[in-house]
Amino acid sequence: MSIILSKEILSRSLEIVEKALSRQSPLLPLKNIHFESSSQSITLSATNMELQIKVILPYEGEYSGKALLPPQITEIVRLMPSTEISLDVDPENYQVNLTGGRTRYNLFGADPADFPAVEKLAPAEGETMSLDPAEFSQILKMVIFAASTEESRPAFNGVLFEFKEDRLSLICSDTYRLVVKNVSAAGWNFTPRRCLVPAKALRELLRILDQSEDKVLLYTDGKKMAFDLGSVYFAAALLNEKYPDISSVIPQRFSTRISLNRSEMEKSVVRAALLAEAPNYAINLFVGRDAMKVRVSSQVGRMEEELSIEGEGEEVDLYVNSRFIMDILRAAPAETLIVEFNGKNGPIVFRLPEDESYLYLVLPIKMD
């Protein structure tokens, strides 16, 4: 007997699941999508050991069966000419028949017996955090850009989820800059622990979050971090790397403190960055009491412009990677930003006004 499914729903589900495929793997189960049908639901799952994704579609029917579907299935479904698709699996030889309109596919599926089961973690009582998907997406975007894309030091390819009793701190750094974002809510009571989640997995998660309206449940068993959106279960293997202690690098004082308009500064830095050159993409900031000069000088030419700010403390004249500044200006969810300086070679700290839960720290470029 066949299952009839909406092409749109099946297609979207496959696109989510295939993010966990490992297409280059020599192991068949890691490059195929696991399909299973029961009397209440259809589940699609994939795993590449780093990532597990499972999509559960409610479905009422009598048919049950399972098979491994080849990775082409996503494209096949997407290109089907009809709005409904009929699908049936032969339990004897795992062949899968797909029909839509006047198109028929007969796919040679594989035995699902070797597929590493994607089992949901079972969180302990009170160890689950529930977040609004839009809010969680916003938080991740404020943090994840600081992760390193170089692979020489794997710890910096991750976002550290540091659970404390009443809050979660998200920490991300590529050693040139550092982001800290604290999330808290009443009723949380965690066992303190540190989990390093690969930024790559979180980037995939972000795409799913942006399409979801269900609450996200977040929990961990110390080896994996699970993000449970109800119909989508997403689990990432934690990086087994030491993360350095960040408390010593966040300055407790500053020598200059200013407040500035985020979008004006962004436009100015974008203009300056047109002339900034590799490898440091340096621009010069000269911070006075009521104005900040943004300057750049390179092979291409020179540029200078002045921004109005409100400042206190010493004048400071420093160099910084324009890309690092652009990142925070684009990610910060506020129109006014507080920036603290600590001399020309000390850390620069960006903060949101009246919000102590977030900071972005960037180190300057030393020019002498």
Next chain:
Amino acid sequence: MAAERSVQQDILLCDLDAFFASVEQRDNPHLRGLPVIVGGSPATRGVVSTCSYEARRFGVRSAMPTARALQLCPGAVLLPCDMERYRRVSEQVFAIYSRFTPDIEIVSIDEAYLGLPSGKGLAAAREIHRMVREELELPLTIGVSRNKLLAKIASEMAKPNRVGTLWPEDVPTLLWPRPVELLPGLGPVSVQKLKGIGIATIGQLAATPLDLLQKYFGSSALLIQRSARGIDERPLETVHRVKSISEEKTFPEDLADEEAIQAILMEQAESLGYRLRARGLLARTVTLKLRFADFSTITRDRTLPAPTDSDLEIYQTARELFALHKGRPPWRLVGVRVAGLGAGQQLALFDSSRSARKEEELALVRDRLREKYGDAVLHRARSLLKPRRKK
């Protein structure tokens, strides 16, 4: 490192032959064998930047007005200067040099001095010559000796596309019979003066008493005599050592033309900019040096708003300094120096990572020194504190 200077080194002067023209002929096979001139258009009173050996046969020379060059060699192919491309090729050549030694003094886009362990110079030169020919298909002349002066003369004598030596012990037989014009640094005026007192060969110059030379050449007499004897103790200006970079030029005759001075400043700024970029350095200050007809000399410097490696910014600063301090013409010498050199360094968090990176850099330097001098050369200072066992 003071000890470094006392280490006997072989010095190579590597000079790419007719560099810009060679690159053009390499990349455009139909130009091979033809007289090629790279330079400015005669319409804009351009000058020859480089010309191929085929063009040189017609009497075409670098720095000659292009219009004149085309009169001498009407069949020449004139090409505009594609500096970007030449720079890229130059970097490839310098990358080959750096396989052999970390001690490289970049003189210009097509010229560099290399320091190699004593006794290894000639073999390295032959290998470099072969690699540049096979990998990059470019003609290269290498002069090999034990100091910069003799290496330079050796390359002049070997040109084009060959490896030549001029060892100090060969100076009496090979160098002394040659005319004084061959000595680098002797301009036409000096050569005339020497001929006027009956000195035509380098050997005669080497044998001339110093006090006689001093009458004619003043304070440069000693330098001239030492050159004639093949003595030169200038160290290599390698990347590690350099604190400032300068260019200066003494005119054959005093110059009163401000525009000509500006043109020279531009040339000097371009060369400085290139040398900065080749070393990955930025300069903070620009200094102008000016000598007047009465030999009085001034230097004036300016700190830039931002460190730079830009030809144009160096030029503009030098020109402004010149406009402010030019005094009364004519001028005898003009020079530009850039200092306050640094290579913008992105600071990093977490001590462990910073020291890890230092450690990596140190390892790289160590490797290169080991390749060069063998295992015994380098120890951490700490390892010297250990008591040594006597045999």
